[in-house]
Amino acid sequence: MALTEFVFKVHSRCDLACDHCYVYEHADQSWRRRPVRMTPEVLRAAAGRVAEHAGAHNLPAVSVILHGGEPLLLGPSRMRELLTELRRVVSPVTRLHVGMQTNGVLLSERFADLLAEFDVRVGVSLDGDRTANDLHRRFRNGASSHDRVLTGLALLRRPRYRGLYSGLLCTVDVRADPVRVYEALLDQEPPRIDFLLPHATWEHPPWRPEGDGTPYAGWLSAVHDRWVADGRPVPIRLFDSLLSTARSGPSGTEWLGLDPVDLVVVETDGEWEQADSLKVAYDGAPATGMTVFTHSADEVAATPELARRRSGLAGLGVTCRACPVVAQCGGGLFAHRYGDGHFANPSVYCADLKELIVHVNETEKAPPATSAGPDVTLPASDREPSASDLFGAAVAPAGDPDVVRRLVETQTAIVRGLLRGVADSLPRGGPEADAWDLLAELDHAVPEAVNRVVTHPYVRSWAVECLAGTGTGAWHGPGYLGAVAVAAAVASGTPARLTVPVRAGRAHLPTLGTVLLPGAGDGTAEVRVTPDSLLVTAADTTVVVRPGTVGSAPGWQPTRVMAVDDRTVLLEDGDPHRACHRLPASERLGDADAARWTAAFDAAWRVAADEVPGYAGELRVGLRAVVPLRLTGAGVSEASTARQAFGGVAATETDPSSLAVLLVHEFQHNKMNAFLDIYDLVDAANPVKIVVGWRPDPRPAEAVLHGIYAHAAVAAVWRVRADRGVEGAYPVHRRYHDWTADAVVALEKADVLTPNGARLLRQVADSLVGGPS
């Protein structure tokens, strides 16, 4: 996924004290610990990342927006240094558009000359006439900023500087007169006007006059009607966006529509962050835990948080997905959906947005958009899960398959977003683009077939590596999209012709198996999918495969399938992306080894179903693949869960009773990873390390939370065994129980959890009440 818009926070303080400002006045207070201004080192590294990203994706242009705080507080000399360096690093690689968002108070001829010299386009924040502007945009001492801003705007209107002027940004206050605000903005002859709704969430809803449920719709409709009556004298992005999306065009703004968001922020200290507006949700909400010194823009783009924001319809909650105006609204601004610990709600402005869209469509006679974008819908749930619902049901000793069902839905949306990110980076017309087109078609016709492949744990791990550019070799690049599409075509019985990557004479097809093409080396193979076979051709060799056949055949190593109840779990010893587990995976098992594994798994499944039916039910819903690990020299049983492979568990071969515990234990880690994709549970910026009973080395807070969650479940399994009189079970239960209880206390004391993290921890702790008998 290519990012094209980079917001650089060049100065983190402001000379105004607007009480609606999301930087200082809302939940996120990270500005307090950041440097006041971006240092030359941070700027150089950030510009380098932009250039690196533009070069890697062959981008024809990128935008860098200078933002704050107030960017002009940098002063002309530092601003010159910054712009010189930025252009020096980025301009040789791609066309660089530089913009700035300012309050306009410090605009002077000296600044204007400088900005003209470096071709910087300037947007100014103004909330309308003096009365409206004075409602919020004041100096710290309460004085009005209106005159100073108008002086700055007069400068920008001079013919010499007119080319710098990019528009006005107005935050709506429904107490102000809408038409007077509109007229006052028009007086400043802006090239464009942006109206923003004041930042708010379900936890901090916007102010509304008593008895008026949709004042923002009424206010904006009044502006819209006057604008139409005036003959649309200036572009107003909000209305233009609604008209465009009504005709299935792009929205042009992250506030509306289903377009993928491709914007990231660099803070003054070099941290990569998500869009600024998230600051309204909770402290630390925009954080990624990455910096320009340590991570590339590709790595930021590959994070699940950004992926979900590119997943279009699939990334929205149930209510929005079913909404008749979703193609125009898109659930509103992401930050405005926050409530009860997640972003799967409709916008807190939902009623206003719906009413406004209907009004604009009727007035403009625009047909309501019916296209929901290229992504397919996900299976609908009755309602969105709240954090307390999920956590409460998902702690020991019970387990809850419904929780996992919801997590699978979220994970599916994330993987779809990642795949779309891969597709966005493809050149037009190549074999990878053909694969994407086929996937999109199948998604429309037989979504369950696509879901079968998308929910394979190692499709996600490939997509993350592909987007981050961290893997090497053909299997790690976008060409593997062809292999994903072949698997979906086979799952749906759809004839197709595609190209797949070959590495060292092997072509892997996720969920299906590996085709051996000796002599093909590294390159590609042509695959023809027919209703009952696959013909894979490379280097004059054609292998004919009948998917679904169990045993190996010449040139074909099918992925083995372990049947449990009415479900199947893959014995995954071929997928190259299983290496994400970081422990040495077994090579392809011989038939006897595979049979032994299958028998052990089958027996372990029965043990889990008997001892902890709730957890077994969760495994039944969410476990997709088991990766056999090699026994290392120490001969100790090991198991692993990978952050980017929901539904996969890796383990060494062991007896059924131990394997049952390993599966429950590791699947808890799977669930925790899925929670972490939805909720921030730990303050990522706090480097505290905590001593725990189960490891010799102090652990980061997130790892401790993981350990607590997993060990609580293990303690529950051993408690059942102890209660049944299994010899030696009680001390094991006691050990896990005490480790967990002690770690809960240590983690609470460290005070590093978000409110949701604290809630989850408390629920786990409560589930331990009673402890050892």
Ligand code: SF4
């Ligand atoms: S109008 Fe409401 S329900 Fe419909 S898409 Fe927008 S926020 Fe979602």
